Amino acid sequence: MAAASSSSCGGAGCGTHCSSSTSSSVEDAPEGILGRLSISGAAASCGKCGGGAVVVVAGGVGLCGECLRAQLFGKFKLAVTSNAMVRPTDSVLVAFSGGPASRVALQFIHEMRSKAIESWDASNSQALPVFNVGAAFVDESVLLSKPECEVEQATEDIKSLVSSLLPGDKAMHIASLDYVFSSESKDGKGRLRELVGMITDDTGREDLLQCLRMLSLQKIALENGYTKIMLGSCASTIACHVLSATVKGQGYSLPADIQYVDTRWEVPVVLPLRDCLAQELSLLCEFDSLKTQELLDRPCSGINGLVASFVARLREENPSREHTIVRTAQKLKPFPFNKFSANGYHDFLPSRLRPKFQDVDSDESASSEVLCLICRSPFSESELQNFESTRRKSQKKIDLYTAYCCQSCHFQILPGGRDLYDHFFSLIPRFWTERADTASASHSSLRDQIEDYLLEDDDDGN
Numbered sequence: 001m002a003a004a005s006s007s008s009c010g011g012a013g014c015g016t017h018c019s020s021s022t023s024s025s026v027e028d029a030p031e032g033i034l035g036r037l038s039i040s041g042a043a044a045s046c047g048k049c050g051g052g053a054v055v056v057v058a059g060g061v062g063l064c065g066e067c068l069r070a071q072l073f074g075k076f077k078l079a080v081t082s083n084a085m086v087r088p089t090d091s092v093l094v095a096f097s098g099g100p101a102s103r104v105a106l107q108f109i110h111e112m113r114s115k116a117i118e119s120w121d122a123s124n125s126q127a128l129p130v131f132n133v134g135a136a137f138v139d140e141s142v143l144l145s146k147p148e149c150e151v152e153q154a155t156e157d158i159k160s161l162v163s164s165l166l167p168g169d170k171a172m173h174i175a176s177l178d179y180v181f182s183s184e185s186k187d188g189k190g191r192l193r194e195l196v197g198m199i200t201d202d203t204g205r206e207d208l209l210q211c212l213r214m215l216s217l218q219k220i221a222l223e224n225g226y227t228k229i230m231l232g233s234c235a236s237t238i239a240c241h242v243l244s245a246t247v248k249g250q251g252y253s254l255p256a257d258i259q260y261v262d263t264r265w266e267v268p269v270v271l272p273l274r275d276c277l278a279q280e281l282s283l284l285c286e287f288d289s290l291k292t293q294e295l296l297d298r299p300c301s302g303i304n305g306l307v308a309s310f311v312a313r314l315r316e317e318n319p320s321r322e323h324t325i326v327r328t329a330q331k332l333k334p335f336p337f338n339k340f341s342a343n344g345y346h347d348f349l350p351s352r353l354r355p356k357f358q359d360v361d362s363d364e365s366a367s368s369e370v371l372c373l374i375c376r377s378p379f380s381e382s383e384l385q386n387f388e389s390t391r392r393k394s395q396k397k398i399d400l401y402t403a404y405c406c407q408s409c410h411f412q413i414l415p416g417g418r419d420l421y422d423h424f425f426s427l428i429p430r431f432w433t434e435r436a437d438t439a440s441a442s443h444s445s446l447r448d449q450i451e452d453y454l455l456e457d458d459d460d461g462n
Helices: 065-082 100-122 148-163 177-181 188-197 202-223 235-247 278-287 302-317 321-329 351-357 362-366 381-393 397-403 407-412 418-427 430-461
Strands: 091-095 132-139 171-176 228-230
Touching: 065 100, 065 278, 091 100, 091 202, 100 132, 100 278, 132 148, 132 177, 132 202, 148 171, 171 177, 171 202, 177 188, 177 202, 188 202, 188 418, 202 228, 202 302, 202 407, 202 430, 235 278, 235 302, 235 321, 302 321, 381 397, 397 418, 397 430
Parallel strands: 091 132, 091 228, 132 171
Antiparallel strands: none
């Protein structure tokens, strides 16, 4: 685990039993945890509260279970409040995979909502509403070779995990990965399998599935009135993505994926667990007896799998390296869409938080990023030049769609032969191609307006 500060539990308090040596002693730790933790006789007490230390963090600083929980909740709450991720009027959709990270994210946002309801009940004015929370699970079993009975049981377990928080209060949405084709094809499963089968590169296939997963979440959110999507991406996941993106040549677009806020989607995406490690979240699930269900998880493959193995070895040598990778990547300049605009948010924020918004410059807001048709990565300067050149010469829709794909998608996702492009683009979700058609029409209209303006200017000069 990463080094943790012994002077702070993240601002959330240590809990009523934090200093109890009997409840947090090594002997009382849940079975299975001791084998994975570095329990040192020298670190016999919690570095924060002085109680019995169950968790020994890198560097010899120990935290008991209560202090670990308080630290993680403090990081989560700080990320949510300081970045204005959730407004009172919001409806938040938690992307729930059943793993430790999404389980903790759902637990923490549920607790924040419960406290907000208590404050609302105690308030005399009750002026501000309380945000709503729902959860969505994208079922990828259509591409997994698992017995149907196991898949059904895992799905039922996931339903029970969500309903156990507050029965009837959380809306649970379960959609198969082929849900993105539901409005345009009767055989969505067959279309999905055919599309995935056209991709020969393991890394490209996994990247496409990630794009389809996000599209499914966006579709669920839009159809059910959600205003934010909350992902359980933690520091460990982001560290893997940083290295993978670097290897794939996606350095320019990398900052877009690792910020707290991402508004390039129709429904903005937020990452409140960005500062927490996967090991910490797994430990919290075990200490708090938070049930998880990971039967339907897909293992990483290709470049992503190699990077995940490499980061796992780094973690064994020095767990703090995951944080180091993320902190280094954070020095890259984010894009304008990596923060909420001030409009509509100041009304719900304390004055001390309003400067956090860093109002976007007019020049920045005026320039619109060209985003990849498939992965939504912003184009680099060289990609923009190639895009403009190809788009002007394009005679067919397929040429236009190809121009709207970034270099990484060209190399790893698009089929090897151009003769396969027609079939490939006929299989991908129509939402993607329609978005390219709309963007192209907008660019053409803007170009026509500029040309008309220049002609008028020349006429005036004559």
